[in-house]
Amino acid sequence: MSHPRLPFLKRIELFAPLPAASLERLAEVSGLQRFSNHGYLFREGEEPDFIYCFVEGGIVLVGGADGHEAVIDFFGPGESVLLPAALLGLPYLVSARATSDGQALLIPASKLREQLNDDVALAAQCARVLSRHWRVLISQIKEIKTHGAAERLAHFLISQSEKTTGSATLILPGMKKEVATRLGIKPETLSRTLKKLRDYGVDTDGDTIRIASLERLAALVSPSPGVSQAGS
């Protein structure tokens, strides 16, 4: 451990599998940055100076004008954002707003682009991580286009709980209005939909959600293949 920021880098999925040499080089140009809840880390349209890797706390990625926001997704410890904009050197398509206090590791975009061109391990790992992100986004698009609000909410809740069977308790990764936009609906609709899900064993208490049976919720999303399957 020759560098003090090395242990932080190792906890980022994007960098974890890299050999020591690559990590050292990244550690030298990286910097730790604190941020506080509800603050903006960067805004849509700005030039990419850094990529952000979250060590502690999380943010929500939003796009579009104020009032007509589209929440893309929530990000937390171990995850990183803005790799695409940084690699291409194009303006951010999205803004990031903190959903809690925390700290992020910042890597200068220019250094990253440099290293990308002569460090196979880093380049290959970037390609793999971007591939995973692609699949996440594809899933989201498929879901928006084929499922209704209740199904999307159910699926979201399941994805937020670590487990896949039995009961679970989870805390929403942001304010309800942000969660609503992440699902492509209005806060009012989220409120009502959450109430509907009470019949399926979902209990709400502030930003804490208790799910009685993950299986029962999952059944709501894909009504056991083979059944009539009436409306959307």
Place this chain on the structure above:
Amino acid sequence: MSHPRLPFLKRIELFAPLPAASLERLAEVSGLQRFSNHGYLFREGEEPDFIYCFVEGGIVLVGGADGHEAVIDFFGPGESVLLPAALLGLPYLVSARATSDGQALLIPASKLREQLNDDVALAAQCARVLSRHWRVLISQIKEIKTHGAAERLAHFLISQSEKTTGSATLILPGMKKEVATRLGIKPETLSRTLKKLRDYGVDTDGDTIRIASLERLAALVSPSPGVSQAGS
């Protein structure tokens, strides 16, 4: 030009900027494959054997069960699909259906993964192309979540025409029902929405669309920036 497939590789955006050595290596393991309209090149859930680079003709990427399809996007000459699944070795999340006769260059996924680990140029280029794809998907998600059907259709038509001003004539990249799903609406709704757009100078004749003024259409999408627009 030591290899007969080299000229084809050079016309694929993913490979075009690569040095000769990388291209040669890819050319040796690649193969040309014909496909015919309405046929499936691969289906959701299958194991990734190849990535597909389109030399001629195009396909539509669809996800989800038959009857509840979600069209992701259309792809044509110069573009490639399935890099993410191939790099990760995970099952395809989508199916590809041809929207015309054509031919594609196939690169074995295993060879690509191999080369990715010892060819910086290839790895870096993959990362860049995946970054571009990421941005396209983000744009699509933002659009679905913030715009109505008419606006999305207008934007889609504009993006399909090469120009950005004056009048334009374009041919839909697939059947109307596929275009509809790409926009997240039903064929019936597309038909009706297309009729509404007649008042905005959009004329339909089979799969040929004539746009009187691209500016007028664009105004429909973003009602002239600067106006009241009430930011909340």
Place this chain on the structure above:
DNA sequence: CGGTTGTTTGAGGACGTTCAAGTACTGTGG
């Protein structure tokens, strides 16, 4: 020619939004 598939059109209904009011929580200043 009848069968199949894609598109159009119409009528009715479901889902989600908008508008509006009311409740609960949080931080501020008296």
Place this chain on the structure above:
DNA sequence: CCACAGTACTTGAACGTCCTCAAACAACCG
């Protein structure tokens, strides 16, 4: 400590958009 304002959230009623269902038309093909 409490009144106050600001924000998030909830709830209700009316509305609009898009979907479903159904029928008709056109193009294609055996």
